[in-house]
Amino acid sequence: MILSVVIITQNEELNLARTLESVKPLVADGKGEIIIVDSGSTDRTVEIAESFGAKVFVEEWKGYAAQKNSAIEKATGDWILSLDADEEVESTLVKELVGHPTDQPLPQMSPREWCLTMEQATNASANLDMLKGRPAGFSIRRKNFFLGRWIQHGGFWPDPKLRLFRQGHGRCEARSVHEIIHLHGRVVTINCGSLIHHSYPTLSDYIEHMNRYSSLGAEMVVAKGKGKVRFSVINIALRPLATFVYNYFFRLGFLDGREGLLLHLYHAVYVSWKYAKAWELSRKQS
Numbered sequence: 164m165i166l167s168v169v170i171i172t173q174n175e176e177l178n179l180a181r182t183l184e185s186v187k188p189l190v191a192d193g194k195g196e197i198i199i200v201d202s203g204s205t206d207r208t209v210e211i212a213e214s215f216g217a218k219v220f221v222e223e224w225k226g227y228a229a230q231k232n233s234a235i236e237k238a239t240g241d242w243i244l245s246l247d248a249d250e251e252v253e254s255t256l257v258k259e260l261v262g263h264p265t266d267q268p269l270p271q272m273s274p275r276e277w278c279l280t281m282e283q284a285t286n287a288s289a290n291l292d293m294l295k296g297r298p299a300g301f302s303i304r305r306k307n308f309f310l311g312r313w314i315q316h317g318g319f320w321p322d323p324k325l326r327l328f329r330q331g332h333g334r335c336e337a338r339s340v341h342e343i344i345h346l347h348g349r350v351v352t353i354n355c356g357s358l359i360h361h362s363y364p365t366l367s368d369y370i371e372h373m374n375r376y377s378s379l380g381a382e383m384v385v386a387k388g389k390g391k392v393r394f395s396v397i398n399i400a401l402r403p404l405a406t407f408v409y410n411y412f413f414r415l416g417f418l419d420g421r422e423g424l425l426l427h428l429y430h431a432v433y434v435s436w437k438y439a440k441a442w443e444l445s446r447k448q449s
Contacts, residue, residue, distance in 0.1 A: 166195035167240030167330075171230045175248035176207040178361060183215040185252040188261055189244070200234040228335040228342040235334060243333070245326050245344065249361045256303065256356025299348020300328030304357040310422045311364065317416025317427055322360075323352055338383060341376075366425070373433040381440035385448070392445035398438035407431035 168186045172179060189195055197217035201209055202224040212219050222233060235243060246252070252260075304321040307314050314320065325333070325344045333346045363369035385392055410416045411427040419426070 164194075164242065165240035166190060166242050166244060167198055167238030168195060168244045168246060169198045169200075169231070169234040169238055170246050170248055171200045171202070171227075171234055172204060172208050172212070172248045173202045173224070174204045174206045174208060176204075176211055178249040179208055179211050180215075181251055181361070182246060182248055183212070183217065185254075185257065186244070186246070187215070188257050189252070194261075195240055196238070198234050198237050200230055200237070202230065226337075228337050231335045231342060238330065241330055243328055243330060245328075246358070247360070250305070251359040251361065253306075253356045253359055256353070256358070259353070259355040297349075298351040299332040300325055300344075300346045300350045302350055302352045303327060304352075304354065305360050306357050307360045307362055309363050309369070309426045310366070312419065312422040314419050314423060314426060316418045317410040317414045317423060319426075321357075324358065325350055326358065327353075341380075366429075369426075369429060373429065373436070377433050377436035378440055380437040381444050384437065384441035385444050388441075388445070390445060390448055392438075392441045394442045395438065399435050399442075402438065403431040403435040406434050 166189055168190060170179075170182065183197065186197065190197055197212070197215060199209075199212040199217045199219045201212070201219060201221050203221065209219055209221070218237070220233075220237060222230070224230065225233070231245065235245065244252075302323040302325045305324050307319045307322060325346060328344065328346055329348070332348050333344045335342045336345050363372065407427050407430070410430070411423070416423045416427045
């Protein structure tokens, strides 16, 4: 069984080596391949990718979903693991995916399905569900880090993401931002190990990222409203306030200390930016 790890990149020299180092056990000794679709990096991203034996393809930027679909289409493995360049596969998850040396897999079950059966061995209903049909994909928990701190509240944990799926069963939905994989088949959650998301090491990184994402989000708002977006105090002021109160207080974001305060405060600002930019964009198009 061959695993294809697919990643899209652009100027990711600070993150990529860590990501590729974490997946080495998954693809070593002919067990898999690494597919990198780069959109014109000007730093050492391509050099780093090639040093890990990755197959690198340089293409013009087509948008997040289209770029990821391009990487998925180039994969030749039986299974595809889609990662962001700033994500790391936790060692616990790696061990579960490759299987333990003493494990004896059940007949006609892949190592990943055996991993899941082992994890949920005490749950009879889950095991029965496994026998009804082989999963087409697996959702993996993700640990999001902000300013070096693992954010465990406010809706940021366990943050399950569908990232591991059978070849030919999944593609990214065509949208400007927050792309998700649509899967043909059953999805099961893996509760053994996580992805580590080294998302925002500095406030500048977060603000830059949210500025870009709010512009893309604004495009989606305008498209959904068919080009007509009015100036709304509710969306620009009250909705961000409600977002902060809900995530910081009701979802216990305050338990993540100073980092939690900053994260939820600036996430609320992002919501305001998105709707203000949608109004501005709509006005320009009218």
